[in-house]
Amino acid sequence: MNIVALVDCNSFYASCETIFKPDLSKKPIVVLSNNDGCVIARSSEAKKLGIKMGIPFFEIKQIVKKYPVHVFSSNYSLYGNISSRVMGVLKEHCDRLEIYSIDEAFLILNKYSERSFVSRAEGIKKIIRKWIGVPVSIGIANNKTLSKVANRLAKKDELGSQVVEIINQKQIEISLKVLGVGDIWGIGARIEKFLQKNSIYTAYDLYKADPRWVRQHLGVVGERTYRELHGEICIPIVERSEPKKQCRVSRSFENYVTSFQDLEKRIISYATRASEKIRSDGLQAKKITTFIRSNKFNNNNKQYHAAQTYDFISPSNDLFETIKFAVKALKSIYRPEIKYKKAGVLLSDLTPEGEYNRDLFFYQSEESILKKIRVNKVFDNLNNRYGSGTICVAKENYEKFYITRRQNLSPAYTSNFDDLPNVN
DNA sequence: TCTGGGGTCCTAGGACCC
């Protein structure tokens, strides 16, 4: 039997912000999404002030004014950097590791050890705290879903060790009784509502439900969750992540956009970023989609949401071809009377670079293909070396359209020499 | 006045084939 430990960093983004500003620890901190729109991370002190996850920032401005809440724009290069340090430590302390998200990983622990799982987990926790400065919670169980349950309880144990093990049936049942059904991994808001309508409120209620009823109403996905609650292993640990299948770059705008030219600049910008991303992953796309939409929160304006997908002639990650198709798609869905609030470019059906059939009717000489590849390389090298946006397509205007509002950005402590913290 | 971004998987239904 497997033992799965789920390690989850507490309030990850907020914790990252305090590493280089230790005077902020134990203070209420929030981190905002792009455009400084929503709250996407809160320190536990901020949670206690009643600041909810995902809430629009403007709705908590009063609280921020009243209490000394420290506000940060999201600093993804910092968080990514801290994350890889954490994962590096975890890798040294388990048999197998699945990096599940920027702040979470599933560990398979070797069963044969003199120390208990709990004491090993406590050791891991201490090291991460000391070496990197991030607090973590650890849940230990027989499968992923139950390790998520254990982790949930560990998170609540703020004054204790924040390591929780649920292995035997009694521990499992007690744990499920104190969690709401919506707290279960895989049960989202929609299904939670449906279950509550059917008198299933706690995780334990679902655990006790009729398996046929679960299969019938929640489908195979729900059935897997149900079985995992009962200790079966249905969701495997995936060590080496599969290559990505799609890559999306999209942004909400700070103001309404109506003109085609303005929209086009943004689409070129997103297409550029998306093609850069798949080139750096060694992938190419078969399809490209451009989408645009009005403000879904404002019903006073006319609602409009449209997308257009094209197939590349042959799979591509070429900058100029990507831009060409993205703009072509934009032209086909653009309507001048709409106030747009968000747009994006999606590259999908990704395959490893170089894997394709030549198109019978679209002949390109070897020479011209190689030339395109060289141009893309130069483009990427310049931007990698001197910073994103150093070179861009003339129509794009990088500064203005890719960067969104980030008024409270912390320094790039770990990725820019000029921002290195000083020690006095 | 102000509401993120980027992924995955599953299913139902349509198009098409023999």
Place this chain on the structure above:
DNA sequence: TCTGGGGTCCTAGGACCC
């Protein structure tokens, strides 16, 4: 007047996750 049965593949939309 009466019009089959059984597949596959693709896509859009819905649900979920962090």
